[in-house]
Amino acid sequence: MSEQEFDLAFDQMLRTFGKSTVGAFNVKEYVEVMKKQLQSSREDVERLANELRNVLPWVVTQEVACNGLKCREAVCMSCNMDAAENAEKASQASIKASEALAAHDKANS
Numbered sequence: 751m752s753e754q755e756f757d758l759a760f761d762q763m764l765r766t767f768g769k770s771t772v773g774a775f776n777v778k779e780y781v782e783v784m785k786k787q788l789q790s791s792r793e794d795v796e797r798l799a800n801e802l803r804n805v806l807p808w809v810v811t812q813e814v815a816c817n818g819l820k821c822r823e824a825v826c827m828s829c830n831m832d833a834a835e836n837a838e839k840a841s842q843a844s845i846k847a848s849e850a851l852a853a854h855d856k857a858n859s
């Protein structure tokens with residue numbers, strides 16, 4: 751995976767999940783930390799790939815409903831009118847990230 755591909759994958763994640771919290775951690779902060787690390791050291795690419803691999807299972811790609819608990823998730827149909835659209839974006843971002851990781855793995859196998 752090239753640095754550009756990584757930037758693209760992380761930008762996609764940031765755009766999609768920038769306002770969302772997934773579980774206990776804030777995706778926006780996470781992505782920004784990752785991008786800073788990427789800029790500071792190219793040799794961290796392998797580690798970043800693993801970080802991306804770790805975060806992918808936590809990406810919510812389907813509409814959910816908290817039924818008034820005010821979770822504020824981007825994909826929550828109770829909290830967000832654009833939940834369906836956001837779920838679709840999340841799904842696409844997740845597919846792109848998976849493809850980038852697969853390309854990375856292939857290049858390094």
Ligand SMILES: [Zn+2]
Binds near residue numbers: 819827
């Ligand atoms: Zn909610």
